[in-house]
Amino acid sequence: MGNSGSDAAGLTLGEASEREALRRIFPRLPESRATLVGPGDDAAVLAAPDGRFVVTTDMMVHGPDFRLAWSGPVDLGWKAAATNLSDVAAMGAVPTALVVAIAAPPETEVAWLEGVADGFRMACAELAPGCGVVGGDLSVSATLTFAVTAFGDLEGRAPVLRSGARPGDVVAVSGALGEAATGLRLLFAEGVDAVGEPDAERFAAVAAAHPEAVGAQLRPRPPIADGPLAAEAGATAMLDLSDGLALDARRVAEASGVAIDLDTSALGPDLGAALTGGEDHGLFAAFPPEVPLPGGFRRVGVVRAGEGLLVDGRPFAERGGWDPYLEWDGGRG
């Protein structure tokens, strides 16, 4: 969190008033095209041109979700934005706005929070132009925590649910598979010190040696524009790949009352990472067989009558995915 200090640059939340902190953070945040009333009142007012809006919320917590030896403020703002934007896109909607609640220890520097705001601005500019932050909350806490809520506009389209896949549909993926999990594995293997604690110096070496995998973990680039494209193309089901292809495909199969059969030849050289690695934040969708796959979607399998997940035609039982309750070891370094 940087050095504490008494000059303006080192001002901490414990020293600044909430108002002063917000005054410095707000100008760095991205603006939303949907804003009718922006930050500064009891609530914001947003346009919902088609009479509906899409909403999703997601937290990132210091410890189970990120480590400060590996993630800087820009990374954290970026990832908090990207993961929520991806859930909006997975409904077939165009992201319009975010509200951001942050709870941070009193010793957090205001300059560090400015970096978080920069991350939100950069992610919105690159992944979802026109989407911005329309409100938020700043609190103190012993645990650094981000809670982001994201909104989207369906532009008159029906939302694409998990439940619409039909036998005969093609299943397809947009975005990398397994790369974010590979990055996390590398960080836990090589980005730690002798006793296994996350370490900033070791991190720098890992990030330099594996920029793509580490980048996929720390600053994911979900293919946001492909969500609305898939909806327009007639996708019958879609979701954000957050818990690994195997678990997420099984969710679509269950919700749709079908079987999904993945083709290993389409899943790249690291099959384990592709099937069970979480946090890809790509899009998984089913399309009628006659539909040309839009945007960055590529075929990874087919929907069949039946139930559950198949891989190359055989039942695949491995769970995959990450359950924070069952797996967090309490570490926060």
Added chain:
Amino acid sequence: MGNSGSDAAGLTLGEASEREALRRIFPRLPESRATLVGPGDDAAVLAAPDGRFVVTTDMMVHGPDFRLAWSGPVDLGWKAAATNLSDVAAMGAVPTALVVAIAAPPETEVAWLEGVADGFRMACAELAPGCGVVGGDLSVSATLTFAVTAFGDLEGRAPVLRSGARPGDVVAVSGALGEAATGLRLLFAEGVDAVGEPDAERFAAVAAAHPEAVGAQLRPRPPIADGPLAAEAGATAMLDLSDGLALDARRVAEASGVAIDLDTSALGPDLGAALTGGEDHGLFAAFPPEVPLPGGFRRVGVVRAGEGLLVDGRPFAERGGWDPYLEWDGGRG
């Protein structure tokens, strides 16, 4: 957080899967009349009948915002709902829906979280019927944290901002003044053990002796329906009283470019609490002088040309209000 145990009733988040925890919590949550697509997909879809929606977000953090010796799960769910509903009402909107993100220690019992859900349901049923929880997120954290985002429908009305008060307007309040702060003062004075730590047994005695003040602090009852009523009556400015009447009235004065003159004869016997006590979550509004005050609003002063806050015609400088950064002592007991 109750006793840990190995029977189903004592199941903790660390033992349950996220899916199992959500399966038990979801049925207890209130339903929203605005739901088009409810919980269970990447995002929810909500109706925004007039083509706009109001949105606000607020966190409650263990330590600076609540103590577990004083607040039970139902209290916490209630208060997290009520404080957000109040911000929606203060725009003149009818609350339609909430999304709720909770981060809790692994040892938290699922049954305890069911109590939180009950609190959300009870608060929505009583304060904003038709408003419900349409989505959320459940994470682990070393610090129990609630992040709620609330939505509202303006029903075709213009939003009531802080900036519209005009000289000659009457200023009025709906809801109790200073009671929540009195409750908090009582808790810190009498709800603690010999070394000043919040204490459940001492709490029970304070709550029994001062049910109204302690209730106002732990389960605030903001006059939600009065927000839309004020908007319909032609309120020129309005806000949620969260940081004390003095500070909040000064905010309206600043945003509107006017002076606000409060009349002590309208502020009850405990003038200090009424002026500077936070967390009332009543509504403060300005009305044209010819307008009959709607709902529970009562006159507390007048808008004048000039700037800043006056009390009985004299400038009032005391800051009032609660700044979590400057004032949290780090305690979490």
